[in-house]
Amino acid sequence: xxxxxxxxxxxxxxxxxxxxxxxxxxxxxxxxxxxxxxxxxxxxxxxxxxxxxxxxxxxxxxxxxxxxxxxxxxxxxxxxxxxxxxxxxxxxxxxxxxxxxxxxxxxxxxxxxxxxxxxxxxxxxxxxxxxxxxxxxxxxxxxxxxxxxxxxxxxxxxxxxxxxxxxxxxxxxxxxxxxxxxxxxxxxxxxxxxxxxxxxxxxxxxxxxxxxxxxxxxxxxxxxxxxxxxxxxxxxxxxxxxxxxxxxxxxxxxxxxxxxxxxxxxxxxxxxxxxxxxxxxxxxxxxxxxxxxxxxxxxxxxxxxxxxxxxxxxxxxxxx
Amino acid sequence: xxxxxxxxxxxxxxxxxxxxxxxxxxxxxxxxxxxxxxxxxxxxxxxxxxxxxxxxxxxxxxxxxxxxxxxxxxxxxxxxxxxxxxxxxxxxxxxxxxxxxxxxxxxxxxxxxxxxxxxxxxxxxxxxxxxxxxxxxxxxxxxxxxxxxxxxxxxxxxxxxxxxxxxxxxxxxxxxxxxxxxxxxxxxxxxxxxxxxxxxxxxxxxxxxxxxxxxxxxxxxxxxxxxxxxxxxxxxxxxxxxxxxxxxxxxxxxxxxxxxxxxxxxxxxxxxxxxxxxxxxxxxxxxxxxxxxxxxxxxxxxxxxxxxxxxxxxxxxxxx
Numbered sequence: 052x053x054x055x056x057x058x059x060x061x062x063x064x065x066x067x068x069x070x071x072x073x074x075x076x077x078x079x080x081x082x083x084x085x086x087x088x089x090x091x092x093x094x095x096x097x098x099x100x101x102x103x104x105x106x107x108x109x110x111x112x113x114x115x116x117x118x119x120x121x122x123x124x125x126x127x128x129x130x131x132x133x134x135x136x137x138x139x140x141x142x143x144x145x146x147x148x149x150x151x152x153x154x155x156x157x158x159x160x161x162x163x164x165x166x167x168x169x170x171x172x173x174x175x176x177x178x179x180x181x182x183x184x185x186x187x188x189x190x191x192x193x194x195x196x197x198x199x200x201x202x203x204x205x206x207x208x209x210x211x212x213x214x215x216x217x218x219x220x221x222x223x224x225x226x227x228x229x230x231x232x233x234x235x236x237x238x239x240x241x242x243x244x245x246x247x248x249x250x251x252x253x254x255x256x257x258x259x260x261x262x263x264x265x266x267x268x269x270x271x272x273x274x275x276x277x278x279x280x281x282x283x284x285x286x287x288x289x290x291x292x293x294x295x296x297x298x299x300x301x302x303x304x305x306x307x308x309x310x311x312x313x314x315x316x317x318x319x320x321x322x323x324x325x326x327x328x329x330x331x332x333x334x335x336x337x338x339x340x341x342x343x344x345x346x347x348x349x350x351x352x353x354x355x356x357x358x359x360x361x362x363x364x365x366x367x368x369x370x371x
Numbered sequence: 372x373x374x375x376x377x378x379x380x381x382x383x384x385x386x387x388x389x390x391x392x393x394x395x396x397x398x399x400x401x402x403x404x405x406x407x408x409x410x411x412x413x414x415x416x417x418x419x420x421x422x423x424x425x426x427x428x429x430x431x432x433x434x435x436x437x438x439x440x441x442x443x444x445x446x447x448x449x450x451x452x453x454x455x456x457x458x459x460x461x462x463x464x465x466x467x468x469x470x471x472x473x474x475x476x477x478x479x480x481x482x483x484x485x486x487x488x489x490x491x492x493x494x495x496x497x498x499x500x501x502x503x504x505x506x507x508x509x510x511x512x513x514x515x516x517x518x519x520x521x522x523x524x525x526x527x528x529x530x531x532x533x534x535x536x537x538x539x540x541x542x543x544x545x546x547x548x549x550x551x552x553x554x555x556x557x558x559x560x561x562x563x564x565x566x567x568x569x570x571x572x573x574x575x576x577x578x579x580x581x582x583x584x585x586x587x588x589x590x591x592x593x594x595x596x597x598x599x600x601x602x603x604x605x606x607x608x609x610x611x612x613x614x615x616x617x618x619x620x621x622x623x624x625x626x627x628x629x630x631x632x633x634x635x636x637x638x639x640x641x642x643x644x645x646x647x648x649x650x651x652x653x654x655x656x657x658x659x660x661x662x663x664x665x666x667x668x669x670x671x672x673x674x675x676x677x678x679x680x681x682x683x684x685x686x687x688x689x690x691x
Contacts, residue, residue, distance in 0.1 A: 052387075052390050053377070057373070061621070061642060063415055063548040063549075063556075063621075064415075064546060064547065064548025064549070064558075065546065065548075066413065066415070066546060066548065066558060067372075068414070068415055068548075068621050068642070069621050069622070069639075069640060069641055069642035070372050070640055070641065071641050072641075093386065094388070095383055095386070095388055152680070153679060153680075154678065154679030154680035154681075155679060156679050165488045168485045168488045168489060169488060169489060179679060226384060226385065226386055227384065228383040228384025228385075228386065228388075228684060228685065229383075229384070229678060229682055229683075229684045230678070230684070231678045231679055231684070232678070232679060233678060233679065233680050233682055236383075238384075238386060301381070301383075301388050301389050302389070319389075320389060320390055320641075321389055321390065321391050321392075321640075321641035321643055321646075322381060322388070322389035322643070323641055323642070323643065326641075358474065358549060358550070358551045358552070358553055359473060359474030359475060359476050359499060359551055359552060359553070360472070360473075360474035360553050361474075362549055362553055363549075364548060364549045364550070364551070365548065
């Protein structure tokens with residue numbers, strides 16, 4: 052990450068206050084077509100690869116409801132629609148919240164968090180932003196007749212995820228670590244992640260291709276299930292129809308662009324979400340997919356940054 | 372910030388996931404004694420310079436209560452003790468919450484925020500983390516018989532702050548911007564900020580020197596008023612007696628070390644608080660001021676980083 056370029060500047064008044072370095076790969080099915088920074092950098096894709104982690108579920112023909120597929124790819128904010136969709140899915144599997152292994156955290160949705168506080172309730176695992184992905188893991192695990200600890204690295208579910216991950220990223224994973232939700236997260240090169248997203252963009256008519264189309268189309272059809280009201284993924288997919296985008300922790304962001312058969316992978320060196328959001332939005336503008344005057348494009352790529360009284364104190368600059 | 376060194380690495384599993392570059396100056400009264408990165412970098416000190424912003428108040432003899440002086444230097448979390456201390460101060464001035472110009476935000480304290488939500492109340496300006504600084508501004512403004520908009524750049528309060536700021540940082544400020552709380556924030560060189568902190572550490576017996584001693588001693592005597600339970604400033608001052616530390620937005624951190632007549636200023640290029648906290652804690656350990664085995668030193672400089680289920684997923688590494 053030492054030689055990655057500055058991609059985002061945070062301006063206060065008329066002076067640069069902070070900067071974010073990053074790397075970007077835009078790939079077609081044949082490989083990278085445009086690169087900033089080091090395409091061979093090894094990263095953890097974190098939640099940006101949930102559509103890859105959902106491939107074994109869909110390829111096995113276990114789920115085709117677009118709402119559930121969107122939720123399987125989601126880092127959702129634990130609003131009612133997310134919790135209820137996951138809960139109904141588990142019900143149908145004959146399973147429940149205690150079968151999840153993702154852990155609990157307060158919903159990212161301020162309204163949902165306030166509802167819990169007012170009710171005097173603690174958050175449950177259904178509120179976890181990854182509960183959709185984990186519901187998908189449970190569906191596959193039940194189908195395979197495997198043991199309950201579906202997040203273990205040698206569990207059949209994770210072996211299937213790893214196989215799909217290595218196939219679509221085009222290389223053996225150089226390692227893995229435990230993600231925030233306790234599932235394994237397989238490392239890959241940044242260009243491998245972009246190549247995988249290009250495969251989702253340009254996928255053909257075989258089993259994998261149909262699964263890829265189903266997942267990306269589900270994300271585009273249900274932007275609010277992939278994140279939630281006011282969140283970057285949801286707002287970007289609403290403003291850029293025909294594009295699927297997904298964020299990951301520590302400032303990863305990917306995009307799937309079927310019309311141009313392109314995949315995009317972004318990683319900000321310091322893990323700052325504000326910078327990953329600014330860069331992915333600027334790239335969508337650059338590719339002609341997002342109106343630069345749209346509210347979300349202005350907000351993510353420029354701001355303005357306002358303070359506690361609503362005064363404008365600064366703005367962002369994306370340098371591509 | 373281009374050539375600043377990597378100071379903090381964020382490790383997940385056995386791999387670097389994110390990195391933070393930064394600059395550090397450790398200064399004595401005569402100038403820098405140890406430097407990482409560019410000492411001449413111009414930064415906004417943000418809330419790290421509240422003890423400088425409080426100098427005109429104390430030098431005018433308007434306030435000497437250590438609790439109020441600590442609160443004037445605070446970025447507090449809006450717990451009951453902070454709100455009540457600020458409220459009583461305003462009462463005594465014959466002023467109230469509407470006279471503040473800092474704006475409102477939900478208290479950083481989760482308990483205080485939950486209390487407001489349960490009561491169905493919105494936060495007020497007393498909950499703003501800067502309400503102590505602003506109470507001090509109001510006390511000075513009243514004494515000067517100046518108009519109510521004490522945050523304007525040409526207001527007598529801000530003219531007094533600027534004069535003190537330029538004197539203690541040793542140079543004319545190259546510019547200013549509006550801070551999160553709407554007060555002007557004057558830019559300075561990083562070594563100027565460290566020099567100012569060294570002056571607080573080594574201050575003598577004149578009016579300014581006594582004001583500096585009063586402010587730094589108030590911070591050390593009331594760590595909880597400077598931030599709050601569980602916050603880095605509070606925990607560091609409790610664990611490193613005789614040292615005053617203060618954080619600022621966009622990853623600034625300063626320390627005042629009277630026993631060694633040293634001042635420290637840290638700025639992380641990307642604005643990440645986790646990295647500024649790691650670096651200031653590591654510097655206090657390095658100077659023999661903080662036990663490396665203390666809970667706060669371990670937590671801020673190493674972690675471990677745990678996930679939603681409490682599993683260890685990684686750790687920090689500080690490289691000095």
